[in-house]
Amino acid sequence: MTVxxxxxxxxxxxxxxxxxxxxxxxxxxxxxxxxVLIRDSKRPGGSRLTVSAEAWHRFLVTSAK
Numbered sequence: 759m760t761v762x763x764x765x766x767x768x769x770x771x772x773x774x775x776x777x778x779x780x781x782x783x784x785x786x787x788x789x790x791x792x793x794v795l796i797r798d799s800k801r802p803g804g805s806r807l808t809v810s811a812e813a814w815h816r817f818l819v820t821s822a823k
Contacts (some may be wrong), residue, residue, distance in 0.1 A: 768791065769788030769789075769790050769795055770788055771786040771788045771795075771797070771799075771802075772786060772787060772788070773785070773786050773799060774786065774787060784798070784799035784800065785797075785798065785799065786798075786802075786813075788820045789811070792810060792811050793808050793809065793810060793811060794808070794809050794810075794811060794813075794814040795807070795808055796808075796809065
């Protein structure tokens with residue numbers, strides 16, 4: 759997926775394709791600058807986890823194996 763850099767104050771979130779089929783297991787992510795924001799879709803105003811783009815890449819590569 760190609761996504762341009764977004765503003766941290768107004769990121770565009772997308773639902774992870776690894777989220778479960780029901781509404782109890784949804785993870786959303788947004789690409790901003792050199793980081794990826796991660797949140798629980800059921801609590802969009804709650805805490806966010808911030809990881810580097812490199813860490814996100816390694817996570818996806820490792821989880822695809």
